[in-house]
Amino acid sequence: DGGITQSPKYLFRKEGQNVTLSCEQNLNHDAMYWYRQDPGQGLRLIYYSQIVNDFQKGDIAEGYSVSREKKESFPLTVTSAQKNPTAFYLCASTRAPGTGGSGGELFFGEGSRLTVL
Amino acid sequence: GNSVTQMEGPVTLSEEAFLTINCTYTATGYPSLFWYVQYPGEGLQLLLKATKADDKGSNKGFEATYRKETTSFHLEKGSVQVSDSAVYFCALSGWGTGNQFYFGTGTSLTVIP
Numbered sequence: 001d002g003g004i005t006q007s008p009k010y011l012f013r014k015e016g017q018n019v020t021l022s023c024e025q026n027l028n029h030d031a032m033y034w035y036r037q038d039p040g041q042g043l044r045l046i047y048y049s050q051i052v053n054d055f056q057k058g059d060i061a062e063g064y065s066v067s068r069e070k071k072e073s074f075p076l077t078v079t080s081a082q083k084n085p086t087a088f089y090l091c092a093s094t095r096a097p098g099t100g101g102s103g104g105e106l107f108f109g110e111g112s113r114l115t116v117l
Numbered sequence: 118g119n120s121v122t123q124m125e126g127p128v129t130l131s132e133e134a135f136l137t138i139n140c141t142y143t144a145t146g147y148p149s150l151f152w153y154v155q156y157p158g159e160g161l162q163l164l165l166k167a168t169k170a171d172d173k174g175s176n177k178g179f180e181a182t183y184r185k186e187t188t189s190f191h192l193e194k195g196s197v198q199v200s201d202s203a204v205y206f207c208a209l210s211g212w213g214t215g216n217q218f219y220f221g222t223g224t225s226l227t228v229i230p
Binding site: 004006031033040041042043045048050090092094096104105106107108109110111113 | 151162208210
């Protein structure tokens, strides 16, 4: 079955440590996204990538970094510069927009919950 | 610009009650509209979508109609079940968004037996 796999599902980090969240998709999607969700909150965009070797900052990129070396992979690193990293992180993907400008729906992974000790 | 405004929650209903969750949008182009559902501790799942004005999306008894004249995409279900308890997100994307997705803040629904 095609889908998006995020790992780990749960992660604990000590203050001052960098951690990397994995996101892999086998949907052959061009565009990939990282969102952060805090309790009772909506989704906030961290980074997105529309094509391999290219990515853009979202609304809350500070303290995070990404890479897009392969189409199917879009890992997110939460650096020690992120002051409040405890949150639920969601990776998503969609196909590139067609001539109609719509890429269709966004597909989500199951999420990774990061807790800072 | 593009944005989605969603009915504030939480919403608590008795089983078999009628559900409406309001969603309105602003868009610079011709967006597609979506409803996503999120169960506790999970990612979001697409519930239904509509790609043009007057389209009706439907799935699992839920419906929403793309109303361009009122810029709305309200979610409805005639008879909710306990298993419908979740958080519901309205979203838009498509023309004029650069393949970005704009989400509402989510509405938490609890259905009690």
